[in-house]
Amino acid sequence: MKDINAFLKEVKQHPYIIIGGTIVIVAILMSLLAPFLTSFNPTNVDAKNRLLSPSITHPMGTDQYGRDIMSRVLFGTRSSIEVGVSVVLLTTILGGIAGIAAGYFPKLDNVIMRVLDGFMAFPGIIIAICLAAIWGAGKLNIILALSFAYFPKMARIVRSCVMTVKESDCVESARSVGAKNMYIIFKYILLNSLSPIIVQATFSFAMAILDEAALSFLGVGITPPNPSLGGMITDARDFMAVAPWGIFFPGFMIIVIVLGLNLLGDGLRDVLDPRLQGKY
Secondary structure (H helix, E strand, O other), X not given: XXXXXXXXXXXXXXXXXXXXXXXXXXHHHHHHOHHHHOOOOOOOOOHHHOOOOOOOOOOOOEOOOOOEHHHHHHHHHHHHHHHHHHHHHHHHHHHHHHHHHHHHOHHHHHHHHHHHHHXXXXXXXXXXXXXXXXXXXXHHHHHHHHHHHHHHHHHHHHHHHHHHXXXXXXXXXXXXXXXXXXXXXXXXXXXXXXXXHHHHHHHHHHHXXXXXXXXXXXXXXXXXXXXXXXHHHHHHHHHOOOOOHHHHHHHHHHHHHHHHHHHHHHHHHHHHOHHHOOOO
């Protein structure tokens, strides 16, 4: 890892990190402050005010049930971010354990990697859809389904880092003085593998938000009437000709958040990867 001061200096100068980080921070703040940014309950039905166009009272209009779209977008964003953070944490833990075990212990490598190869033979979204269909809709089930779909890629990245770091001089020196395996793993292996893990985590975050919206769109995501960006698009598609704002605003929020996370991930990759120095 780089010196922390040098790292922070490069982060402040990198346009992708500044733009992407700003977008992500604003989205998180909007989701956290959702109860204070709108006076409407996202699940309250008001049939008298259905399909209203954007106005001062309803800045993003209302849906076919008269629910305020702005409040649903804000609370839906909160749900998406909660899913994304949870998936990243579980993916990093599961992928880290599997990757370290495969990369550091040669006897386990072949067994673990063949199992992970079986997982990666299918697109992650297909695995997530199958697991969500088996376990049922709901936020917890979506988090578990997406985590199982994503962790093989994280495991392969961690394994690659471990196999490189474990042959370094510092690890050989630690072994020569009798250091235990767990000490070497936590002291040297993990610390020198953080850069690619952090970058992959940002991309996993973006994919989790995108796939959660896709699962909700298909009806196996967050259960209604709880707001979900993908579910809002599903509900509004039958009325897109007369009320296009019902699709535009949740879709635009998904695009902006995923764009911000991808920019942040690209920027962190540029800063943390020494092979890319001076190319931005």
